[in-house]
Amino acid sequence: MTNGRNEGRAVLVLGGAGYIGSHMVASLVDAGWVPVVLDNLATGHRDLLHPGVAFVEGDFGDRRMVVALLKKHRVQAVMHFAASSLVGESVQYPLVYYRNNVSKTIELLDAMREAGVRNLIFSSTAAVYGQPESVPITEAHSLHPTSPYGSTKAVIERLLTEVEAAHGLRHMSLRYFNAAGAHPDRPIGERHDPETHLIPSLMQVALGQRPGAEVFGLDWPTPDGSCVRDYVHVCDLASAHLLALEALLAGAPSAIYNVGTGVGCSVLEVIDSVRRVTGLPVPFVPAARRPGDPAVLVADADRIGRALGWRPELSDLDTIVETAWAWHRRG
Ligand SMILES: NC(=O)c1ccc[n+]([C@@H]2O[C@H](COP(=O)([O-])OP(=O)(O)OC[C@H]3O[C@@H](n4cnc5c(N)ncnc54)[C@H](O)[C@@H]3O)[C@@H](O)[C@H]2O)c1
Numbered sequence: 001m002t003n004g005r006n007e008g009r010a011v012l013v014l015g016g017a018g019y020i021g022s023h024m025v026a027s028l029v030d031a032g033w034v035p036v037v038l039d040n041l042a043t044g045h046r047d048l049l050h051p052g053v054a055f056v057e058g059d060f061g062d063r064r065m066v067v068a069l070l071k072k073h074r075v076q077a078v079m080h081f082a083a084s085s086l087v088g089e090s091v092q093y094p095l096v097y098y099r100n101n102v103s104k105t106i107e108l109l110d111a112m113r114e115a116g117v118r119n120l121i122f123s124s125t126a127a128v129y130g131q132p133e134s135v136p137i138t139e140a141h142s143l144h145p146t147s148p149y150g151s152t153k154a155v156i157e158r159l160l161t162e163v164e165a166a167h168g169l170r171h172m173s174l175r176y177f178n179a180a181g182a183h184p185d186r187p188i189g190e191r192h193d194p195e196t197h198l199i200p201s202l203m204q205v206a207l208g209q210r211p212g213a214e215v216f217g218l219d220w221p222t223p224d225g226s227c228v229r230d231y232v233h234v235c236d237l238a239s240a241h242l243l244a245l246e247a248l249l250a251g252a253p254s255a256i257y258n259v260g261t262g263v264g265c266s267v268l269e270v271i272d273s274v275r276r277v278t279g280l281p282v283p284f285v286p287a288a289r290r291p292g293d294p295a296v297l298v299a300d301a302d303r304i305g306r307a308l309g310w311r312p313e314l315s316d317l318d319t320i321v322e323t324a325w326a327w328h329r330r331g
Helices: 019-030 063-072 087-092 094-115 148-167 198-206 234-249 267-278 302-308 317-329
Strands: 010-014 034-039 054-057 077-080 119-125 170-176 178-180 213-216 231-233 255-259 284-287
Touching (some): 087 148, 119 148, 178 234, 198 267, 198 317, 231 234, 234 255, 234 302
Parallel strands (some): 119 170
């Protein structure tokens, strides 16, 4: 709980029981911040909650409750990880996605305005770019999201600029590429139900919990024919947020940053890494391309390096896979 000693160090973490949010909470605690978690456990997990950290089970779209929380804990900044974030599901249920990601974020921004909290770090995504016109992708690349999920994030990025102009709410939008890996020292990692993410799916294959992985397309214009993505370790993502938080509170201007490594790995390279790290067979079956999947998504992450001094430390592929494997094999 926030107390006199912790005055000025409270950060409200929306979605702190989720994959990235739980790693953020661990980093905040380690850095001496006082996180307060708000999560409705829609896709989060109680066992990812950090021991001793204040947790409120509730919806971030509940404006009155959020105002009360912001005031009670004298929150300095909000980190907004809470969202619905499956591309395919968003195509099926656009209204659900706009309600959770857009309508509720409007309530959140209004709550922050009312409580006088003026600092927000927003989880955006490479999905705002859509099919890249050039790779690596800089922040100046045009935004043409190809899914309702990507659109909801682009809408909020724009709204944040407008809300800053009107109400002085300062923000950093971090456009993550592919978050991956697990905490090297704590019992937290990536788990979804159903599991659709590549690395956790491969872990299930290695553990014998599913027969094989599907590779969506082996005829892409890439060196080995499989899609290429930019994997960033979840703890490196958390360190980017810490730097963004410190900069924002020190008066840095609002900004948008890509968070990726600038290095692309193909799906087949990831499978090879899982075989190498686990020493186990990892069979896969070729499947049809998924509509809307770009062949290559790799960040130009120079801007965040230059502005905030961020450098990924755990994001080489084998380290990502080793940390994920250590977490998954604990069961
Ligand atoms: N995982 C990735 O590779 C990736 C890439 C780009 C962007 N992002 C973004 O990062 C954020 C976190 O992603 P994640 O992978 O940790 O997902 P996640 O599903 O594990 O975490 C989201 C958390 O938010 C909570 N939540 C959702 N709606 C809520 C609501 N209305 N009220 C309260 N809590 C709510 C969920 O219960 C969950 O704990 C999301 O905004 C996502 O769009 C993730």
